[in-house]
Amino acid sequence: MQRDLSTKKLVVLLLSIVLTGQLSAQSIFSPLSITGLGKMQDFDQVRNIGMGRLSNGFSDPYSFNLANPASMAWLDLTVMDMAGYGEFNQLSTLNEQAKFYNAGLGYFSLAIPLNYKKDFVSAISIKPFSLSGYAAQLKTNLDYRVENYSFEGNLSQASLSLAKGYNLKSYSNKQLKQLTRNKDTFSTSKFGIGGTGTFLFGDETILREVQHPDSVILPITRTSTQYFVRGFQYTLGAHLKLTKNFGIDDSTEINIGVSLSNALRSNVNTERFAVQYFVNGTNISIADTVVPRQYGNSTLATPTRIGAGIMYTKNYNFRMGADVKYHIWQNAQIPWSATPKHNYFEASIGAGYAPNSAYEASTSYISRIEYRAGLRYFNTQFSLNENRLGGWGTNIGFGLPILSRTGFSMLNFAVEYEQLNTNTNLVFNDNTLRFYLGITIREKWFQRIQID
Secondary structure, three states, X not given: OHHHHHHHHHHHHHHHHHHHHHHOOOOOOOXXXXXXXXXXXXXXXXXXXXXXXXXXXXXXXOEOOOOOHHHHOOOOXXXXXXXXXXEEEEEEEOOXXXXXXXXXXXXXXXXXXXXXHHOXXXXXXXXXXXXXXXXXXXXXXXXXXXXXXXXEEEEEEXXXXXXXXXXXXXXXXXXXXXXXXXXXXEEEEEEEEEEEEEEEEEEEEEEEEEEOOOOOOOOEEEEEEEEEEEEEEEEEEEEXXXXXXXXXXXXXXXXXXXXXXXXXXXEEEEEEXXXXXXXXXXXXXXXXXXXXXXXXXXXXXXXXXXXEEEEEEEOOOEEXXXXXXXXXXXXXXXXXXXXXXXXXXXXXXXXXXXXXXXXXXXXXXXXXXXXXXXXXXXXXXXXXXXXXXEEXXXXXXXXXXXXXXXXXXXXXXXXXXEEEEEOOOXXXXXXXXXXXXXXXXXXXXXXXXOOO
């Protein structure tokens, strides 16, 4: 038994190391990725993405969400969740059109009950925070002078979360047995709090290259400025769970959750240098340093993020809810870019349904497949030619339960279509289609079994 437990711990550790490397090595291009912190990667579990990205008010005994750490307070078994994604991006104006593709790993998370009897749970996770990327070329008349610009990089976050649940109104086991035997209606209420400490890391690189294509005596000059980010931020969450029971396996639940994320100021180390070199046909000369490496320090402050959500659940086979998110950018500070002018706002609604609970092994497999759908509306923090960018998205998904000997796990799929444009006119459109594949493993790992 001890050998088996150690093997599982080693597998989790290796997964964490591999995923850390993969999650910090992605690239992207989008109108949202060319300035500021780039395109924010608001990844949550694929199950939530399928329901319109509902997160703050979502909770059940079998899974949790990454947005609100308090949502995991009532887990009684270990839950591991990971996912990957692929996206197809089409940009179009009145005269031009371009297509881009991107894929990568979305997140890895692992929640472990430290004391399930006292509703005390911990979790670790790794996921992207933001992705940046663009390439542009500026030419003078007759192409005498050509300037190439590029901006690429990514920020990732590794997090440690703790959550504690409290019973505001509950019953003893003896009372519960009596109430359910009599088929009496009774209610319970629980309140959870949670916090997440996040280590933010990554780098951003800006390149500027000046060429003179028609001249063999003028060198190519390349200037590189790189920003290395290392810092911390935190998230606080609260969750209220109101349950009404109508007998055995018949209950309704209202979940209300709020979260607040704020950044401690992160240190940014800057490295800048410039080189010159000649290109003659296929021959490239050795680069000559014209600006030696210069080092500096600056500060990064990410925006304050506020979220709130509510969800109604019936017997864990039907759920519906709504979510709002608000990111305050006025207090952000970005060394390599101007701070966006607007605050981000998003509102979403969604639902999930299975004929029977996805975790009821006694029913047929087909009836336990969960179907999900949702809608989103958002206004971003970015502007294009003084026109604010906003849009809408629609999500669908489903979950396939995986029955195992010790618990219930699930394969999750989601498809998201998103349209981004300027609110005042439609001369610009950014259409994105994303596919997500995730797996949730819920098992009796790390539990110590006591025999009286």
